[in-house]
Amino acid sequence: MEINIAIKALAALAHETRLTIFRMLVQAGESGVPAGHLAKELGIPNATLSFHLKELTHAELVIARQESRFIYYSANFATMNALMGYLTENCCAGTPCGMVEVCCDEKNS
Amino acid sequence: MEINIAIKALAALAHETRLTIFRMLVQAGESGVPAGHLAKELGIPNATLSFHLKELTHAELVIARQESRFIYYSANFATMNALMGYLTENCCAGTPCGMVEVCCDEKNS
């Protein structure tokens, strides 16, 4: 992962509305959630939601999929994992240290 | 982890200089690196570095430790792991999915 991509992803997540959206989508899994459902759940105007979804999409953290009139948004697990790998890269200069397991290998996304 | 803490951490990392600093400290491990060494390595004025280190410290992503005239900064692995756990929490609604291992359990920090 390149630093500018990581920064874009981190900046996209560093916002209450967007972080909440992302976590909802992570929990929703592959199938995703339509935009309108997110707006209702979050209680924000469509214009505001659309702005934030665009930010997340641009950062490749979410994927949009049109299905009839609805647009389903889902988490991009590949980007999420690449980001976490980037943050922990070469941790402790190779010293053996404890490991934590996190979810969703890119094989599943 | 609370959302506001996660946002503060993500915002702190969403900046080229700060992300670079953080990754240097992750790789340096427990012992850390003195501020002046970071400024030289990054080629930025002390004032600018200090501003960014303050942001990282405030977000509890780094820990400062005074040792004679030097201030050693090191990564806060506990916060890093809490953040990653927060992002992946209840991923895929409990559906079994691949796992990736990332570094540095809080037991070691």
Next chain:
DNA sequence: TATTTATTTCTATGATAATGGAAACATGGA
């Protein structure tokens, strides 16, 4: 105490992001 070295705070300037109403744009059904 005076000096050198390491680091931080102060400050002003310039740059970037967030919000939501209104209008526009698609899509599917009558």
Next chain:
DNA sequence: TCCATGTTTCCATTATCATAGAAATAAATA
């Protein structure tokens, strides 16, 4: 084609962040 529904773009206002020179602080040594 006309209407209802779902979603996005436009825009202006407001708020927040980044930068780095200069001055201040703090610790070690002469």
